[in-house]
Amino acid sequence: MKLIKYVVIFLLIFSSALHAQEITKEEKRAERKQIRLYLKHAVTFYENQKLDSAYIFIDSLLQISPKNVDAYFYKGLIELKNGDTTKADTTLTEGMSANPLSTRIKLLLSRVKIEQQDFQTASELLEAILKIKPNEPETLYLRGLTSLYQNDTTTALDYLQHSLESALKRGK
Amino acid sequence: MKIFSNIKNASISYFLIFLIAVLFVPSATAAFRYLHEGMKLPSIDSKDILTDEQVSSEKIIKDNNMLIVVFWATWSKRSIEELHALKEIRLQYPDAPFKIIAVNVESQIMSAELRQEVINYSQELDLPFPVIIDNKLEIFYQFGVIAVPSTAITDTIGVMRYGPAGFSLTTHDLIIDSIDVILGKKDIADTTLVLKKGYLPNLKSSRYYNLALNLKNKRMYERALANVEISIQNDSLFPVPYSLKGELYIALQEDDKALVNYKKAVELDSTFVAAWSGLGELYLKMGQIDSAVISLNRALALDEFFTPAMMNLALCYSKQGNNDKALELLKTVLEFNQHEPYPYYYLALISLNNSDKALAVQSFKDALEMLYPAP
Numbered sequence: 001m002k003l004i005k006y007v008v009i010f011l012l013i014f015s016s017a018l019h020a021q022e023i024t025k026e027e028k029r030a031e032r033k034q035i036r037l038y039l040k041h042a043v044t045f046y047e048n049q050k051l052d053s054a055y056i057f058i059d060s061l062l063q064i065s066p067k068n069v070d071a072y073f074y075k076g077l078i079e080l081k082n083g084d085t086t087k088a089d090t091t092l093t094e095g096m097s098a099n100p101l102s103t104r105i106k107l108l109l110s111r112v113k114i115e116q117q118d119f120q121t122a123s124e125l126l127e128a129i130l131k132i133k134p135n136e137p138e139t140l141y142l143r144g145l146t147s148l149y150q151n152d153t154t155t156a157l158d159y160l161q162h163s164l165e166s167a168l169k170r171g172k
Numbered sequence: 173m174k175i176f177s178n179i180k181n182a183s184i185s186y187f188l189i190f191l192i193a194v195l196f197v198p199s200a201t202a203a204f205r206y207l208h209e210g211m212k213l214p215s216i217d218s219k220d221i222l223t224d225e226q227v228s229s230e231k232i233i234k235d236n237n238m239l240i241v242v243f244w245a246t247w248s249k250r251s252i253e254e255l256h257a258l259k260e261i262r263l264q265y266p267d268a269p270f271k272i273i274a275v276n277v278e279s280q281i282m283s284a285e286l287r288q289e290v291i292n293y294s295q296e297l298d299l300p301f302p303v304i305i306d307n308k309l310e311i312f313y314q315f316g317v318i319a320v321p322s323t324a325i326t327d328t329i330g331v332m333r334y335g336p337a338g339f340s341l342t343t344h345d346l347i348i349d350s351i352d353v354i355l356g357k358k359d360i361a362d363t364t365l366v367l368k369k370g371y372l373p374n375l376k377s378s379r380y381y382n383l384a385l386n387l388k389n390k391r392m393y394e395r396a397l398a399n400v401e402i403s404i405q406n407d408s409l410f411p412v413p414y415s416l417k418g419e420l421y422i423a424l425q426e427d428d429k430a431l432v433n434y435k436k437a438v439e440l441d442s443t444f445v446a447a448w449s450g451l452g453e454l455y456l457k458m459g460q461i462d463s464a465v466i467s468l469n470r471a472l473a474l475d476e477f478f479t480p481a482m483m484n485l486a487l488c489y490s491k492q493g494n495n496d497k498a499l500e501l502l503k504t505v506l507e508f509n510q511h512e513p514y515p516y517y518y519l520a521l522i523s524l525n526n527s528d529k530a531l532a533v534q535s536f537k538d539a540l541e542m543l544y545p546a547p
Contacts, residue, residue, distance in 0.1 A: 049284040081547045111546065141540045148537075153529055160536035161524075164517055167543050169423075170391065 035065050042074055051078050067098040069105065076108050080115070088112045103129045103136075110142055119146045137167035203323065203337035205316030205446045205480070206385055208412050210372045212330050213241065214314040214382075216273060220302035221291050227273055227302045233330035238270035238354050240347075241324040243306075243317050245278050246293050247510050251321035254339040255297055261348060262300045269328065270351055272301035277312045277320060279511050281545060313389065316446075318479045319508035323347065327354050331372070337477040338508065371441065377407035384416060393423045411440035415447040422454060430454055445474045449481040456484055456491075464488050479505045483518040490522040498522050513539035 038061040045054035055078050061071045072095025079088035092109040099105060106125045113122035126143040129136060144159030207213065216229040232239050242258060244251035258272055276290050287305060294303045306312050315324065319337040325347065327333050334350045336343045352358035373381070380403035387396035397420050403413040414437035421430035431454055437447035452467035465488050471481035482505050490498040499522065505515045520535035 077547055137540075138544045141544055144536070144540075148533065153533060157524075157529060157533055157536070160533060160540065161520070164513065164520070164536050164539050164543075167540070168513065168517065 031064060035061060035068065038064070039068075039070055042071075046074060046078065051081060054078060069095065069099040069102050072098065073102075073104050073108060076105070076112070080108070080112055085112050085115045089116065103132060103139075107139060107142070110139075110146075114142065114145060114149070117149070119149050122146045123150075135162075135166045137163045137170065139163075140166060203317065203319060203335045203475075203477075205318055206412075206416075207315050207324065207332060207335065208371075208444070208446075209332050209335065211332055211378065211412070213239070213324055213326055213332055214311070216241065216275070216304070216311055218304040218306075218311075221276075221287075221305055222294055222303060225302070227304055229273065229330075232271045232273075233326065233328075236269060236328045238328050238351065239324075239326045239330065240270060240272045240351075241275060241315075242272065243275050243277050243312065243315070243320055243322045245276060245320050245511065246290060247278070248320045248508070250339040250507075252297075254321045254323070254344075255299060257339070257344050257347070258301070259297070259299050261351065265351070268351070268355060270355065274299060274301060274303045275311055276303060276305045277309055277317065278305070280309050280542065282307060319477050325350050325354070337475060337479075371410060373410035373412075374407045377403045377410050377413070379403075380406065381410070381413050381416065384413070384420075388416065388420060388423075391423075393420050396420055397424070409440060411437045411444050411447065414440065415444065415450055418447070418450050418454070422457070427454060427458055431458075443474055445471050445478050445481070448474065449478055449484070452481060452488075453484045456488060461488050461491055465492075477508065479508055479515075483514060487518055487521055487525075490525045495522065495526050511542060513542050516542075 038057045042054045042057035042061065045051070045057065054074065058071050058075045058078070061068055062075070065071065072091060076088045076092040076095060079085075079091055089109070089112050092105055092112060095105045096102065096109060106129050110122040110125040110129075113119070113125065123143065123146045126139050126146065129139045130143065133139065140159050140163030144156045144163060147153075147156035147159060213229060216227065218227050219225065220227050229239060229241070240258065242251070242254060244255055246252070255274060258274075262272060274294075276294075278290055279286060282290075282305060290305060315322075321339050322337050323335065323339075323343075324332050325334040333354060334346070336346065346363075349358065349363040353360045353363060380399045384396045384399035384403060387393075387399060397417065400413045400417050400420065403410065404417070414433045418430045418434040418437065421427070421433060431451075434447055434451040434454060437444055438451060441447070448467050448471035452464045452471060455461070455464035455467060465485065468481045468485040468488065471478050472485065475481075482501050486498040486501040486505070489495070489501070499519075502515055502519055502522070505518075509515050516535045516539035520532045520539070523529075523532035523535060
């Protein structure tokens with residue numbers, strides 16, 4: 001009898017735990033759907049140059065998904081497009097902390113740094129990307145620009161040539 | 173008397189056959205790298221930027237219309253002239269069974285502002301035919317457009333018959349003549365037109381060729397090669413796949429095999445401009461400058477506006493120490509292709525050859541700014 005009692009109690013606890021897991025799975029699914037929807041709207045608004053509307057969706061997205069790499073990327077992009085390099089710098093630096101492996105964010109942040117004439121930091125960011133993607137054309141291009149702005153024409157030439165040849169090979 | 177009459181009829185027949193054969197000798201035009209007279213056009217399916225109506229090349233051809241596709245841009249003076257000329261032609265033949273599609277190839281990256289500029293410009297032009305914008309230049313690359321303007325003219329079953337690059341007074345007259353001839357209003361003998369019938373490949377071969385081309389554009393070279401082999405197996409006399417095979421072998425760093433295939437392409441069709449140009453480019457890459465110059469000049473003799481040949485010839489001249497001639501050629505290319513990175517790339521290479529680092533850097537930068545503009 002005692003054994004049966006324990007088995008029943010165990011089964012009750014087990015099934016409650018399973019049930020709880022089901023609810024969490026459902027919630028997570030709904031959350032992911034919402035994230036995708038917000039991102040889709042943000043990107044659509046961005047591509048149609050409706051930056052304010054895109055920004056609203058991005059902010060909402062970051063509330064649900066505080067480390068979302070796409071959200072940081074687009075937020076930084078919009079801020080840069082609006083000419084606010086300080087805000088863009090903050091956003092993308094935060095984005096980089098949340099997503100240290102994101103090359104997209106590093107690349108965009110390097111553009112911000114170039115705008116701010118901080119060529120040294122820009123170079124470092126770009127070199128970090130080139131370690132992983134040595135033939136990535138846009139990265140090579142921006143790296144070439146940083147050398148150019150630091151008056152190193154020879155190095156700039158190498159990077160720029162490599163960049164363009166890489167881009168043309170990719171059928172650009 | 174009957175015998176003399178039969179001989180006379182036979183003579184007239186043979187004369188006509190001779191005339192047609194002579195007049196169907198292929199013409200010296202090649203606006204498209206991947207589209208050859210005798211081939212069907214890649215499909216165009218888009219929306220008219222002014223009326224928002226669907227524009228479909230397949231529907232036009234299905235309705236037994238001739239189709240004229242013109243690639244244009246607001247920065248190309250000649251393409252604006254051509255659009256005005258086509259407007260006049262359309263108004264002159266309001267009921268004739270041909271349709272025109274004007275494909276705007278303004279830029280690789282179309283911002284909302286640029287798009288609006290093109291719409292405003294098109295509104296001012298007031299054209300009696302649809303205007304579409306080629307997003308990301310997809311159609312441009314599918315056709316392999318080499319100059320702006322470029323025009324593809326098909327017959328009523330959708331086969332390309334005439335494809336001039338550029339727009340001169342002669343081209344204007346020839347476009348009108350080609351419409352008249354294809355619609356049966358004029359005899360080809362009454363024109364200076366040379367309509368290229370081209371080699372009509374078997375359908376299976378054509379299909380595998382198109383598949384190979386799509387794979388090549390996605391940089392899947394090995395798979396593209398496999399498909400182009402099948403295309404050739406199905407029709408070994410179709411010259412175009414050999415040229416594509418040449419390109420693929422270059423991408424796979426097998427220059428010797430590329431050479432064999434380009435040579436085969438021009439052997440099958442001695443008027444194949446893109447193949448002569450490809451051969452020239454390959455010789456240049458292999459350091460055989462004299463052979464490169466011969467092949468490239470061959471291409472340009474067939475089509476003086478084939479810009480890839482012009483750019484490579486410019487590089488040859490530069491390597492031979494003739495920089496003035498090189499820069500002169502590139503200037504002409506830039507008139508046709510202002511918004512393409514390739515002319516700037518060649519300008520950079522020539523500058524490097526000339527030890528002009530500053531111009532080389534600027535040219536590389538100009539090209540890259542086009543491809544990766546600041547947000």
